[in-house]
Amino acid sequence: MPTFKTSTEWYEQSSLLLKAYPSTTRITSKYRVQKPTPSKIKKRERYAAKQADKPKPEAASEAPDSTTPAADELTASFTLKTYEPASGACLKYETNKAAEVGRLIGNLSRLGRHMAAIPGATEDLSAPAEPMDISTPIGEGDVKMVDAAATDKASGGGGGGGKKKKKGKK
Amino acid sequence: MAGDHLSNEEFFTQLTNLFEHNRTKGHGSIYLTQKRLSYQTENAAPSPTKVLDDPLWDTHPEQAVPVIIHASNNKSTPYKGTDRKSIEKIKISTIVQPDQLDAFFARYAEACKTGMSGLKKRDRKKGKKDKKKKKGVAGDVKTETKG
Numbered sequence: 001m002p003t004f005k006t007s008t009e010w011y012e013q014s015s016l017l018l019k020a021y022p023s024t025t026r027i028t029s030k031y032r033v034q035k036p037t038p039s040k041i042k043k044r045e046r047y048a049a050k051q052a053d054k055p056k057p058e059a060a061s062e063a064p065d066s067t068t069p070a071a072d073e074l075t076a077s078f079t080l081k082t083y084e085p086a087s088g089a090c091l092k093y094e095t096n097k098a099a100e101v102g103r104l105i106g107n108l109s110r111l112g113r114h115m116a117a118i119p120g121a122t123e124d125l126s127a128p129a130e131p132m133d134i135s136t137p138i139g140e141g142d143v144k145m146v147d148a149a150a151t152d153k154a155s156g157g158g159g160g161g162g163k164k165k166k167k168g169k170k
Numbered sequence: 171m172a173g174d175h176l177s178n179e180e181f182f183t184q185l186t187n188l189f190e191h192n193r194t195k196g197h198g199s200i201y202l203t204q205k206r207l208s209y210q211t212e213n214a215a216p217s218p219t220k221v222l223d224d225p226l227w228d229t230h231p232e233q234a235v236p237v238i239i240h241a242s243n244n245k246s247t248p249y250k251g252t253d254r255k256s257i258e259k260i261k262i263s264t265i266v267q268p269d270q271l272d273a274f275f276a277r278y279a280e281a282c283k284t285g286m287s288g289l290k291k292r293d294r295k296k297g298k299k300d301k302k303k304k305k306g307v308a309g310d311v312k313t314e315t316k317g
Contacts, residue, residue: 031285096290111204116206116268117235
């Protein structure tokens with residue numbers, strides 16, 4: 001159950017998972033607001049007292065209030081979770097910044113397009129990730145090939161240098 | 171459980187209610203889920219032979235599929251020693267047709283942005299102050315070391 005450091009990483013991995021299992025993958029986002037526990041309040045108070053005793057560097061002396069939260073401030077978080085029940089894959093990302101919400105919903109929207117199988121939504125990913133694989137003789141299935149490759153990641157460019165150009169000789 | 175999906179309009183009013191409820195309560199969670207709509211009555215599920223022929227049929231359906239969006243709050247039960255009250259779980263859901271997806275998510279983003287007021291705001295004031303200072307003094311007080 002990895003929690004990713006960046007939202008782009010989460011988005012990339014989620015879209016791969018979604019591509020492999022488009023009809024069973026679900027994305028749950030949780031907005032959580034918590035009251036601090038009594039022990040947490042105590043801890044914050046202790047921390048604030050400690051900070052007050054410390055001699056401050058000049059730059060921080062102007063606005064000490066904005067950095068240290070009030071002792072009984074609520075904690076809120078926004079967690080994104082992609083889950084696929086059959087494989088048990090679960091990808092997470094968590095933030096507490098309001099500025100990120102818009103971007104994250106934008107990601108959800110793009111993933112929603114994957115889910116809905118809207119044509120054109122799936123191409124942007126597959127293009128850079130896949131090396132040209134010429135060994136498959138199927139003429140029809142661009143989409144199929146990519147999906148198969150995304151599902152088993154072990155196929156990391158097996159026959160890499162097999163690309164031969166046939167030049168017409170006379 | 172199934173069958174009582176709201177229209178998109180209604181869903182948004184309910185969703186804002188849900189967020190408002192959370193705000194007045196002061197704490198609690200809101201869960202939002204999105205998933206491809208896989209339960210369809212009119213065009214029946216693909217026959218087993220089709221699945222056998224092409225086990226990855228669901229990765230490239232012929233036409234775009236609707237997406238279902240759920241939203242719910244957390245249930246709460248009274249607990250001794252706290253001021254917790256009994257709160258019923260509210261569950262709402264809506265089906266978004268593929269052609270309305272973009273419009274829906276634009277509104278969805280707005281609703282979420284306004285609803286999630288508890289998250290940390292960007293500290294604009296401070297940044298501006300610093301910039302002015304930089305211009306005035308032309309010094310190198312770039313980053314404040316936060317305690």
